[in-house]
Amino acid sequence: MAEIGExxxxxxxxxxxxxxxxxxxxxxTVRGYVTDLRALAKHAELLGIDDPARLTxxxxxxxxxxxxxxxxxxxxxxxxxxxxxxxxxWLSRTGxxxxxxxxxxxxxxxxxxxxxxxxxDDVDRLLAATLEAIEVDGPTGTRDLAVLELLYATGIRVGxxxxxxxxxxxxxxxxxxxxxxxxxxxxxxxxxxxxDALDAWLTSGRPALATGASGPALFLGARGGxxxxxxxxxxxxxxxxxxxELTDIGPHGLRHSAATHLLEGGADxxxxxxxxxxxxxxxxxxxxxxxxxxxRSAYRQAHPRA
Numbered sequence: 001m002a003e004i005g006e007x008x009x010x011x012x013x014x015x016x017x018x019x020x021x022x023x024x025x026x027x028x029t030v031r032g033y034v035t036d037l038r039a040l041a042k043h044a045e046l047l048g049i050d051d052p053a054r055l056t057x058x059x060x061x062x063x064x065x066x067x068x069x070x071x072x073x074x075x076x077x078x079x080x081x082x083x084x085x086x087x088x089x090w091l092s093r094t095g096x097x098x099x100x101x102x103x104x105x106x107x108x109x110x111x112x113x114x115x116x117x118x119x120x121d122d123v124d125r126l127l128a129a130t131l132e133a134i135e136v137d138g139p140t141g142t143r144d145l146a147v148l149e150l151l152y153a154t155g156i157r158v159g160x161x162x163x164x165x166x167x168x169x170x171x172x173x174x175x176x177x178x179x180x181x182x183x184x185x186x187x188x189x190x191x192x193x194x195x196d197a198l199d200a201w202l203t204s205g206r207p208a209l210a211t212g213a214s215g216p217a218l219f220l221g222a223r224g225g226x227x228x229x230x231x232x233x234x235x236x237x238x239x240x241x242x243x244x245e246l247t248d249i250g251p252h253g254l255r256h257s258a259a260t261h262l263l264e265g266g267a268d269x270x271x272x273x274x275x276x277x278x279x280x281x282x283x284x285x286x287x288x289x290x291x292x293x294x295x296r297s298a299y300r301q302a303h304p305r306a
Contacts, residue, residue: 007051008041015090024183036083039067052091055101060084064108074108081107116249117257123152127193129243140222142205144235146197147219147227150176151236151251153194155258155276158229158251165216166206169198180277188275259284 004012012034019030041052043063049055063084067077088102118126130148134141151161160178168177175189190198201219211224219227233250240246249256255276262272273284 004038004041005045005050008045011052011091011096012037012041015087018090026181026183029181032079033083033086036080037087039063039080040084040087052087053097055088055091055097057101057104060088060102060105064105068108077108081105116247116253117260118247118249118253120261122246123254123257123261126240126243126246127152130239133242139205139208142197142201143209143219143227144239146194146201146205147232147235148239148254149194149197150190151254152258153190154178154188155255155262156180156188157255157277158232160277161251162219162227162229162232164218166202166218167216169202169218171195171199171202178277181279184277186274186277 003009015037016030016034019025019033020027025033040060040063043066044050044052044055044059047059047062049059064077064081067080072080085102085105088097088100088105091097092100127145127148130141130145134145137144147161150156151158154176156176156178157180160180163179164176170176174191174195175187178186178188180186206218206220209220209222209224214220214224215226217226219232221227221231229251236251236254237248240248247253259272259276262275263269269281269284273281276284278284
């Protein structure tokens with residue numbers, strides 16, 4: 001991205017420091033905020049605004065309109081509007097601007113597709129097929145089953161799964177301590193099938209792959225290092241591909257499946273929100289639409305006058 005002026009650069013550097021060290025946000029979140037705001041800075045400078053303190057609501061709306069004209073999706077526009085509002089609030093709060101220019105900036109309503117989720121019997125087929133393959137696949141097969149079982153049992157994110165250490169699993173209580181977005185810790189329970197898969201992995205699978213470089217990592221790659229998210233995604237895709245007529249989903253699809261099945265089984269929305277680690281219940285509510293859609297689909301297939 002093209003360079004920005006000294007004033008903008010200095011303010012964004014201070015804001016980046018605030019995000020990283022005061023708000024303690026994850027590195028990729030910080031990068032996202034800064035990338036969005038550098039785009040704002042370039043547009044503002046084209047309008048002759050060389051200091052963030054001179055931003056106005058009109059200039060902010062102009063920036064979003066420019067982004068829309070470039071074909072940015074509604075989801076991207078909504079995210080950039082949020083980044084802008086948080087930034088201008090910080091400018092005002094820290095005395096870098098006389099007023100909060102973004103206080104009245106509206107967000108375009110983001111388009112949200114219904115998440116793809118497997119049916120419960122499809123999940124059962126996936127896990128059964130992975131279990132049957134362990135005899136051939138050995139330690140990596142034992143690991144793959146534990147990965148699938150834990151992803152589905154807990155609904156945790158793939159990054160959270162890969163960040164787990166052995167001590168994060170309390171096998172007696174059948175809970176796992178997860179460090180989620182914003183570095184917030186939560187405790188998530190898992191059931192007996194996941195517990196059995198984890199026991200097999202920890203007693204026979206992990207020792208066979210562990211090396212001096214393994215450290216405390218719960219899940220290991222073929223060379224003994226900590227399993228990374230890319231490899232975990234490949235595991236899920238490969239195991240699903242090995243089962244006939246299964247929709248190809250990744251780890252996030254298993255998270256969607258877990259949330260959907262919890263709600264279909266009678267769990268309340270607040271409980272699912274806490275298990276998934278959603279900051280807002282609005283994010284969790286999309287799964288109620290999935291369940292409603294399945295209900296309508298079943299009605300259309302079963303009712304004679306549907």
